[in-house]
Amino acid sequence: MKIKFAELSDAKLIHDLMIKAFMGYKEEIPPSSALEESVASISAALKNNEKGLVAYIDEMPVGMVRFQLTENGLYFYRLSVIPEEQGKGIAKKILKALEKYARDKDLPALYCKVRLTIKKNINLYRSVGYTIYNEEVVTKPNGIEVKVVLMKKDLYKVN
Numbered sequence: 001m002k003i004k005f006a007e008l009s010d011a012k013l014i015h016d017l018m019i020k021a022f023m024g025y026k027e028e029i030p031p032s033s034a035l036e037e038s039v040a041s042i043s044a045a046l047k048n049n050e051k052g053l054v055a056y057i058d059e060m061p062v063g064m065v066r067f068q069l070t071e072n073g074l075y076f077y078r079l080s081v082i083p084e085e086q087g088k089g090i091a092k093k094i095l096k097a098l099e100k101y102a103r104d105k106d107l108p109a110l111y112c113k114v115r116l117t118i119k120k121n122i123n124l125y126r127s128v129g130y131t132i133y134n135e136e137v138v139t140k141p142n143g144i145e146v147k148v149v150l151m152k153k154d155l156y157k158v159n
Contacts, residue, residue, distance in 0.1 A: 001090065003097040006052030006064065011043040014052055017064045018042075021080035028117065030144045034078055042066075053101075055081075055094050063090045065098060073109035073155075074102040095128055102155060109154050113138075116147040129153045 006014060015037065022034040045066070046052065055063040062085040067076035076098055081090045095110075102110055114121045116135070134150040 001062075001093055002056045003053050003094060004056065006046065006054050006066075008043065008046050010052065010054060011046060012039045013054065013061055014064050014066070015039045015042050017054070017061055017082060018078050018080045020082045021063075021086075022078075024083065025118070028115070030140050030142060030146065033140065034080075053094060053097055055090055055097075057085070057090075063094055065094050067098065069105070069107065070111075073107040073111060074098060074105075075111045077112060079112075091124060092128055095125075099153070099155065108156055109152050111150065111152050113148045113150055116149055122149060122151070125151050125153075 018034055018037065022032045025032040026035060050066055050068055052064055052066045054061055063079075063081035065076050065079045067074055069075075079091055079094060081094075098110060110130075112125065112130070113136075114125065116122075122132070130151040130153045132149045133152050136148055136150065138146045138148055140146060
């Protein structure tokens with residue numbers, strides 16, 4: 001498997017991978033806002049300091065993640081693996097690549113938000129060293145509230 005940095009020209013590919021992966025959350029209440037994103041919105045984000053990684057198996061794109069560098073570290077979102085490739089360790093390899101990038105930049109931690117109802121994602125992040133450090137309620141534009149947990153992996157924590 002190869003993991004490459006996304007280019008601006010990858011916006012459609014990123015969108016396609018994300019939509020395929022997030023269709024599994026179409027029945028959530030409310031459905032994931034990832035399903036409302038467009039190629040244009042991803043393009044605009046990539047032009048505005050957003051970065052991405054795309055994972056390939058035999059030149060076929062199978063997953064991706066989007067992220068930004070913040071004052072506290074690296075914040076990632078929309079981690080996506082196409083349904084037919086889920087459960088094969090691809091997400092963990094993408095997370096490892098993110099961690100390597102963050103370490104290379106001397107960033108102290110990686111962060112993400114996960115819906116409280118999506119236990120398999122919380123468990124995935126916990127399995128590679130993330131901890132829950134807070135909970136919050138996100139209010140969607142339609143007024144529906146979504147409980148999320150904020151997760152973090154400290155890169156230089158001394159035990």
